[in-house]
Each structure stands twice: as structure tokens, then as C-alpha cells.
Amino acid sequence: MARVIDRMLMWSKPMGSSVAQEEIDYIVSTIGSVAGDVAAGLHEPVFAGNEKFYLSDCIDSGFVSSVGEYVTRFESALARFTGSPHVIALTNGTTALHLALIALGVRPGHEVLVPALSFVATANAVAHAGAVPHFVDVSEDTWGLDAHELRKYLRAVAVLRDGNLINRDTERVISVIVPMHTLGHPVDMAGVTEVAEEFGLKVMEDAAESLGSQIGDVHTGLLGDLGVFSFNGNKTITTGGGGAIVTGNAELADRIKHLSTTARLPHPFEFDHDEIGYNYRMPNINAALGVAQMEQLPGILANQKRLYGRYEQAFRDDDRFTIKGERAGTSSNFWLQALLLGSESGIERNDVIERALARNLAVRPLWKPLNTVAAHSSSPSDATPVAQDLYERVVCLPSSSSLADKS
Amino acid sequence: MARVIDRMLMWSKPMGSSVAQEEIDYIVSTIGSVAGDVAAGLHEPVFAGNEKFYLSDCIDSGFVSSVGEYVTRFESALARFTGSPHVIALTNGTTALHLALIALGVRPGHEVLVPALSFVATANAVAHAGAVPHFVDVSEDTWGLDAHELRKYLRAVAVLRDGNLINRDTERVISVIVPMHTLGHPVDMAGVTEVAEEFGLKVMEDAAESLGSQIGDVHTGLLGDLGVFSFNGNKTITTGGGGAIVTGNAELADRIKHLSTTARLPHPFEFDHDEIGYNYRMPNINAALGVAQMEQLPGILANQKRLYGRYEQAFRDDDRFTIKGERAGTSSNFWLQALLLGSESGIERNDVIERALARNLAVRPLWKPLNTVAAHSSSPSDATPVAQDLYERVVCLPSSSSLADKS
Numbered sequence: 157m158a159r160v161i162d163r164m165l166m167w168s169k170p171m172g173s174s175v176a177q178e179e180i181d182y183i184v185s186t187i188g189s190v191a192g193d194v195a196a197g198l199h200e201p202v203f204a205g206n207e208k209f210y211l212s213d214c215i216d217s218g219f220v221s222s223v224g225e226y227v228t229r230f231e232s233a234l235a236r237f238t239g240s241p242h243v244i245a246l247t248n249g250t251t252a253l254h255l256a257l258i259a260l261g262v263r264p265g266h267e268v269l270v271p272a273l274s275f276v277a278t279a280n281a282v283a284h285a286g287a288v289p290h291f292v293d294v295s296e297d298t299w300g301l302d303a304h305e306l307r308k309y310l311r312a313v314a315v316l317r318d319g320n321l322i323n324r325d326t327e328r329v330i331s332v333i334v335p336m337h338t339l340g341h342p343v344d345m346a347g348v349t350e351v352a353e354e355f356g357l358k359v360m361e362d363a364a365e366s367l368g369s370q371i372g373d374v375h376t377g378l379l380g381d382l383g384v385f386s387f388n389g390n391k392t393i394t395t396g397g398g399g400a401i402v403t404g405n406a407e408l409a410d411r412i413k414h415l416s417t418t419a420r421l422p423h424p425f426e427f428d429h430d431e432i433g434y435n436y437r438m439p440n441i442n443a444a445l446g447v448a449q450m451e452q453l454p455g456i457l458a459n460q461k462r463l464y465g466r467y468e469q470a471f472r473d474d475d476r477f478t479i480k481g482e483r484a485g486t487s488s489n490f491w492l493q494a495l496l497l498g499s500e501s502g503i504e505r506n507d508v509i510e511r512a513l514a515r516n517l518a519v520r521p522l523w524k525p526l527n528t529v530a531a532h533s534s535s536p537s538d539a540t541p542v543a544q545d546l547y548e549r550v551v552c553l554p555s556s557s558s559l560a561d562k563s
Numbered sequence: 564m565a566r567v568i569d570r571m572l573m574w575s576k577p578m579g580s581s582v583a584q585e586e587i588d589y590i591v592s593t594i595g596s597v598a599g600d601v602a603a604g605l606h607e608p609v610f611a612g613n614e615k616f617y618l619s620d621c622i623d624s625g626f627v628s629s630v631g632e633y634v635t636r637f638e639s640a641l642a643r644f645t646g647s648p649h650v651i652a653l654t655n656g657t658t659a660l661h662l663a664l665i666a667l668g669v670r671p672g673h674e675v676l677v678p679a680l681s682f683v684a685t686a687n688a689v690a691h692a693g694a695v696p697h698f699v700d701v702s703e704d705t706w707g708l709d710a711h712e713l714r715k716y717l718r719a720v721a722v723l724r725d726g727n728l729i730n731r732d733t734e735r736v737i738s739v740i741v742p743m744h745t746l747g748h749p750v751d752m753a754g755v756t757e758v759a760e761e762f763g764l765k766v767m768e769d770a771a772e773s774l775g776s777q778i779g780d781v782h783t784g785l786l787g788d789l790g791v792f793s794f795n796g797n798k799t800i801t802t803g804g805g806g807a808i809v810t811g812n813a814e815l816a817d818r819i820k821h822l823s824t825t826a827r828l829p830h831p832f833e834f835d836h837d838e839i840g841y842n843y844r845m846p847n848i849n850a851a852l853g854v855a856q857m858e859q860l861p862g863i864l865a866n867q868k869r870l871y872g873r874y875e876q877a878f879r880d881d882d883r884f885t886i887k888g889e890r891a892g893t894s895s896n897f898w899l900q901a902l903l904l905g906s907e908s909g910i911e912r913n914d915v916i917e918r919a920l921a922r923n924l925a926v927r928p929l930w931k932p933l934n935t936v937a938a939h940s941s942s943p944s945d946a947t948p949v950a951q952d953l954y955e956r957v958v959c960l961p962s963s964s965s966l967a968d969k970s
Contacts (some may be wrong), residue, residue, distance in 0.1 A: 185716070200625055201625060201627065203623075203625070204624045208619045208622055211615070211618045211619070211622070211848075212615045212618070212619075215610045215614050215615055215618070216610075218607055218608060218610070219796070220796055220799060220801060220803040220852065221606065221795055221796025221797070221803055221804060222795075222796070223796070234671050247655070247804065248654070248842045249842070250841065250842035251842070261854070275834070276825050276827075276834065276836050276840070280825065280839055280840060280841070280842075283839045284691065284816055284839075285843070291678055311568060327619070334948050335638065346658065347642070369774050371809065371873040388628055388629075389626070389628025389630070389846075389847075390628070391628070394627060394628060396627040396628055396846030396847065396848035396849060397628060397629060397654065397842070397844075397845075397846035415743045418683055418684065418687065419938060420683075421937075425683070425916055425920070425926075425927045426928065426931060427683065427930040427931050427936075428931050428937060429683050429936050429937065429938045430937045430938060431937070431938050432684070432687055432690045432691075432939075433687060434657065434687070434691070435604055435656070435658070435684060435687075435804070437804075438804075439796075439803030439849070440803065441618075441803035441848065441852060442798075442803060442804075442846070442848065444850060445868060458726035459752065484876075488930060510833055513831065513832070513891060519832075520832045521832060521833065523834040524833060524834050524835050529834075529836050529837045530828075530836065530837045531837060531838050531839050531840070532839075537854060
């Protein structure tokens with residue numbers, strides 16, 4: 157790992173800073189005092205349960221592909237844990253977002269409201285559905301969609317016509333809002349839902365990062381019309397590659413399952429398909445891994461929360477720094493721990509990141525705001541000062557749950 | 564399995580037949596004499612090698628997702644076996660077809676020439692790229708694209724204009740031909756390539772079913788501009804879900820890898836993306852399964868060929884029946900064994916299929932011609948009498964390589 161990081165650092169340009177190297181060293185040492193003095197990954201999975209046993213059993217069963225009992229077991233485990241009446245396991249978070257958008261009625265040429273601060277998959281999935289992401293800003297409080305700004309913005313740029321919300325500039329239909337729970341911290345779903353109701357929009361919750369996070373006693377993903385999880389290797393639990401859609405709507409769940417399996421019509425031997433479908437169902441071998449991971453989820457979440465406590469304590473006494481914590485009325489899964497550098501501190505986040513990487517502490521910034529990412533920079537966008545500010549001031553810290561007890 | 568089939572048969576309508584039940588019993592008994600007297604699946608995987616060992620090692624490595632050594636090892640094994648300079652392992656055959664079409668320049672609104680006789684994924688992938696499948700007929704000889712008919716058809720319906728081939732009826736650009744190696748039997752690639760050259764089209768080989776099949780000493784997938792394999796659970800080898808693109812073109816290979824991993828630009832920590840990418844890379848855990856499967860591929864292929872020999876012998880003396888064999892100059896992987904009912908035999912394929920399923924012999928027809936499948940029936944199409952005829956007369960037989968020595 158050290159060699160990879162060394163090689164990567166050669167490509168990056170150091171940025172000037174007015175802060176002494178000693179200050180940067182102090183910050184990185186403080187991170188290291190929590191994450192440990194040897195190499196620490198950003199978010200490494202924990203395989204301490206039945207992973208090998210279930211994989212072996214899956215091989216013995218002969219069913220490793222998209223038909224198999226582990227898929228059903230994984231979906232049931234997710235349903236129990238989240239309280240979702242319906243769960244559909246899919247190949248990854250991006251394909252889950254894609255199918256969820258289609259199921260909610262997103263059509264080619266529509267616009268979908270997406271927070272500027274998210275992993276690019278959120279916007280890509282909109283494009284995969286033939287639609288256009290329309291970026292809006294996030295709030296300083298939640299780091300997710302700012303419902304208040306969104307309402308003001310829609311009142312200014314959009315108009316209701318024949319039951320559709322129309323973007324006055326582009327004349328395109330705006331059909332769905334995609335709130336995303338940034339780094340696992342729940343967004344203001346009450347606010348987003350009110351805006352959705354005012355403008356007649358559907359809500360697809362991007363809960364890719366927030367398995368285990370709740371608002372009150374409702375699991376994230378279940379407060380919108382559909383919710384999406386990811387089980388990529390860097391997530392709280394992993395299936396190698398994997399994702400899922402959760403919903404209380406049986407009809408939507410059936411449609412999604414149908415679309416995910418080539419939209420084949422039930423018949424004992426004929427191959428007929430009533431619409432253009434996909435090959436997005438989770439394979440059984442990946443679900444076997446997922447069943448083992450689900451058994452360990454409570455312990456992993458407890459560790460992620462404990463790790464937060466240790467970072468929070470380490471930085472508590474210096475008011476230039478904030479470790480992102482829980483908002484009142486919500487619980488976070490603390491998927492990625494995040495250090496917010498005070499705007500008056502004069503500390504450049506790249507100085508911290510480069511020094512930490514050189515010490516083999518895997519840190520990173522937030523994502524470049526999507527309205528400034530080349531692939532999506534021609535899409536419509538509100539001004540996004542908060543997304544830009546957080547992008548410039550946040551350092552994501554080593555967050556593997558195994559670090560909870562390290563020193 | 565018996566209960567599932569019983570339940571499925573309740574949904575299917577028996578068709579009338581002029582042939583006595585004894586005749587049907589004779590055919591099904593002959594199939595059973597090869598496939599064995601107990602339940603036989605259509606194509607069940609063989610896990611007799613290092614599957615569990617590599618899966619366990621993959622868990623120990625901590626890398627189960629889209630970064631990992633097994634992906635590299637699997638790609639190398641495929642490169643060695645097929646002779647392909649470049650291999651990109653992806654989530655499945657459909658996503659591989661999708662990216663291959665994009666990489667070959669298929670754009671929204673284009674048309675892509677697709678054989679009417681194929682699994683629906685071939686046409687779906689065209690739609691996923693925003694293009695329209697345009698169906699053409701197959702040959703009685705290869706069961707794949709009929710190059711001779713294709714040339715006549717294109718001369719009649721298409722015109723070259725400003726360097727593009729234009730469909731006169733729809734005014735859309737026709738950009739790519741997709742020959743598919745039906746059931747593993749190589750299509751006439753020399754003929755298809757000549758047509759492609761005459762009309763300035765790219766060739767994407769759908770080799771989803773033909774791992775192990777060659778034309779002369781060249782592996783299928785390497786005779787067009789790009790080739791695609793599938794490793795779904797029912798294929799010659801499986802990775803649970805999986806696919807791959809093979810090519811001799813380094814530039815196309817790089818572009819495909821880039822598109823398959825969110826089109827992220829190389830940087831030690833920033834997230835920037837220069838085009839709309841996908842999450843289509845094969846996870847390491849699936850590749851671990853693939854590496855074990857590749858080690859067994861020669862044995863599996865030998866068994867598939869031996870099984871062909873046994874079916875061929877069983878039906879040899881009755882000239883109403885033909886077991887699909889190898890065309891001169893080609894070698895087939897015999898992925899799915901196929902019984903062709905003579906057109907004068909008066910035997911209805913559904914009578915055979917329903918009786919065989921009732922005896923727990925997993926048989927099925929070929930796919931409904933894609934120009935008659937609801938999802939694609941509004942797409943442009945040539946007349947497809949051969950595809951329709953084969954659809955009505957072919958019964959795919961139990962083809963698991965483990966049946967080679969059964970009786």
C-alpha cells in the first residue's frame with residue numbers, strides 16, 4: 157500500500173499553505189493517534205463471521221447465479237433489519253439507482269434533482285435512465301439536500317403545467333428528487349418530503365452510504381417512495397459488488413424485480429419479454445457473502461460509532477476542528493468519519509491529505525461537486541456555495557470499523 | 564425441481580399433435596438414455612476444482628470488490644486461453660455487450676443489426692445504448708447471421724450517405740453488426756466480415772455462448788472488432804454473474820476499462836470523471852470463482868463434446884432427427900446440445916418439451932425470434948423465416964458437462 161500511495165503522490169501537485177508544517181503534523185498525528193500508527197485504509201471490510209462457510213455452502217448447492225436461496229435470505233435479513241416490507245437485491249448501488257428511477261417514472265428527457273455533493277453514481281444513474289441531473293445545493297447542517305433552498309429555487313425556476321413540473325429554462329419535466337444521506341448522516345427528509353409534495357415530485361432516497369442510519373425510528377431508505385443501498389467493498393457491509401432497493405410498495409417492488417431479470421414473462425419454457433429489461437439481479441454467490449455480513453452488522457455499527465467517539469474526543473479541545481456528528485432526532489451509521497476544518501483556520505485540506513497519505517493514513521476529500529465534474533458540467537444547476545465550501549474544508553478519515561479499538 | 568416443473572406445466576397449454584404419444588415417449592426416452600434417468604438440468608455448473616480455496620483466499624485478502632488480484636488473474640487466464648491481447652472482466656454479458664457497443668461508436672438513435680435468433684440480452688444491450696435493434700435472419704447452416712441474405716437485404720434497404728450507412732425507411736444510421744454464435748456454434752464470420760467491409764460497419768461478436776469455440780485456429784470473439792463472453796450460471800464456466808470483452812485493440816480496451824469504472828480520471832485523491840461512466844467492473848469475489856473455473860475449462864469442453872457424441876449416436880439412425888454438430892473448419896464448445904426435428908416428421912416440439920419436463924429432463928425451445936418478442940416487436944426487421952422455423956423445430960437438450968458419462 158505504501159508504494160501505491162507514493163506513486164500516486166508523485167502525480168499530485170502540492171498546494172501552498174500559510175500554516176506551518178508543524179500544524180499539519182499535529183493534525184495528522186492526531187488522526188494517527190486514533191487510526192493507529194501503521195497503515196490504515198479508508199474503509200476496509202470486516203470478514204469475521206460465516207463468510208467462508210456460506211460461500212462454501214453456496215458452491216455445494218450448485219446455485220451461484222441469479223437463482224438461489226442466499227438471495228432470498230439476504231433480502232429477508234435486510235427486510236428485518238431495515239423494517240422494509242420489500243427488498244430487491246441487485247448487482248450494485250448504481251444499477252439499483254437506475255432501476256429505482258425508471259420505476260418512479262423517470263423518462264428520457266426528464267430532469268432529476270440531485271445534490272451537487274454526492275458520488276458521481278447518483279448523477280450517472282440519472283443519465284443511464286436517459287434523463288438529465290439538475291444539481292442543487294446541500295445544507296451546512298446535514299451535508300445533504302437543503303430543502304429550504306430547494307423550495308426557493310423551484311419557485312424561481314420551475315412552473316406547474318398540465319400536472320408536470322417544468323423547468324422554465326430547459327422546458328424539461330422535473331420528475332424526481334434524490335436526497336442522499338451524505339457519509340451516512342441522515343438528510344432532512346421531512347423538509348424534502350414537504351417540497352416534493354408542494355411540487356408533485358417523487359422521492360428516491362439514495363441511502364447507498366447509510367445502512368444502519370435512522371430518522372427517529374425509521375430506517376433511511378424508507379422515508380421516500382423508494383430507497384437504495386450499496387454493498388460495494390468500501391461500504392458498512394459488502395457483497396463484493398451489490399445493491400438493493402427497499403420499498404413499502406408491492407407493485408413497485410414487483411416491477412423492479414421484473415425489470416432486473418430481463419422482463420421475462422412467466423412461462424415454463426418460452427422466452428418472451430414485455431419490455432426492455434436488464435440483467436441487474438444480485439448473483440447468489442454475492443448474496444452468500446451478504447448474509448454473513450448482515451449477521452455482523454450490529455457489531456460493525458457499534459464499532460463505527462465508537463470510532464467516531466474517539467475522533468471526536470481527539471479533536472474536541474481545538475475549536476478549529478469539528479468531527480461530523482449526529483443531528484438531533486437522527487442516528488448515523490458513521491460510515492465515513494469526517495473532519496471539518498474551520499474556515500478561519502487557514503489550513504488547506506490538501507496539506508492535511510497529502511501529509512496523511514504520506515504516513516499511510518488513507519484519507520480523502522469529499523467528492524468534487526457534481527456540477528463541476530466534467531461528465532456533468534453541462535447539466536442545469538443552482539448555485540452550490542455550500543457544496544463547494546464543504547468540498548474545500550472536509551477531510552474524510554480512516555473509518556474501518558476494525559479501527560474502533562486501535563491506538 | 565419436480566414440483567416446480569409440475570407447477571409450471573399447469574400454466575402451459577398443450578398443443579395438438581398428429582403423432583402418437585408412443586412416438587413422443589420414444590424421443591424422450593432416447594434423450595433420457597443419454598441424460599440419465601433421474602432429473603437432469605439444462606446446464607448445471609461443475610465445481611470440482613479450487614473454487615472454495617480461491618473464495619476463501621479472496622476473503623482473507625480483504626479485497627472482494629472491484630479492486631483485486633483475482634480480476635487480473637481471471638483476465639490473464641482468459642487472455643491465455645483465447646489468445647486475446649486484452650480482456651476486461653465485467654459484471655455480466657449484458658453489461659459487456661452494452662459497453663462494447665458504446666466503445667464501437669453506437670450512439671443514441673443508431674440502428675444495430677442483430678440476428679432475430681438470440682437471447683433477448685443481445686437486443687436489450689442495443690436499447691441500453693439508446694439505439695434500436697434491427698433484426699435480420701439466420702442461416703439454416705450456422706443458426707447464426709446469414710451473411711448472404713444480409714448483403715441482399717442491406718443493398719435493398721440501406722444507402723451510404725456522407726460515410727454513414729442509412730436505413731432508407733427510418734433515416735437512422737446503421738453502425739454495427741452483431742453476429743452471435745448460437746448455442747456455441749460459430750457463425751460465418753468470414754461472410755459477416757465481408758458484408759461489414761462492403762457497408763462500412765463495425766462488428767461486435769456476441770460470443771456469450773461460445774467460450775471454447777473456434778473458427779480455424781482463432782477463438783470466437785477475436786474475429787470482429789470486439790467480442791463478448793458471458794459467465795452466467797448456465798454457461799460453460801461461471802462466475803455467478805460475469806462477462807468479459809476481448810479485443811486486440813489496446814485503445815478500445817482502455818476506453819472500456821475507463822467506462823466500466825465510472826470514467827474516473829487518475830488522481831491520488833480527487834474524484835473527477837470525464838464522461839458518463841458505469842459501475843460494470845467484475846468484483847474480485849466473482850473473479851476468484853472464475854479463476855477456479857478456468858482451470859477446469861479444458862475438461863469441461865471435452866465433456867461437452869463427448870456428450871454431443873452420445874446424443875448424436877442415440878439419434879443417428881432415425882433420419883427424422885438431427886443433433887446439431889460442427890461445421891467444417893470450425894470447432895464448437897457444444898454449450899447447449901440441440902435436437903432438430905425434421906420438418907416432415909409431424910412432431911410438435913412442445914409435445915417433446917412438455918413430456919421431457921414431466922420426466923424432469925430440463926429441455927427448452929430456442930428463444931422466440933426477437934422481432935416477435937413484445938419488448939422489441941416495433942423495431943425494424945427483415946423477414947426471418949429461418950429463425951422462425953428453427954424456433955419451431957429445435958429442442959435444446961440437457962447439456963451439463965457432468966452428463967457426459969451418465970447413463
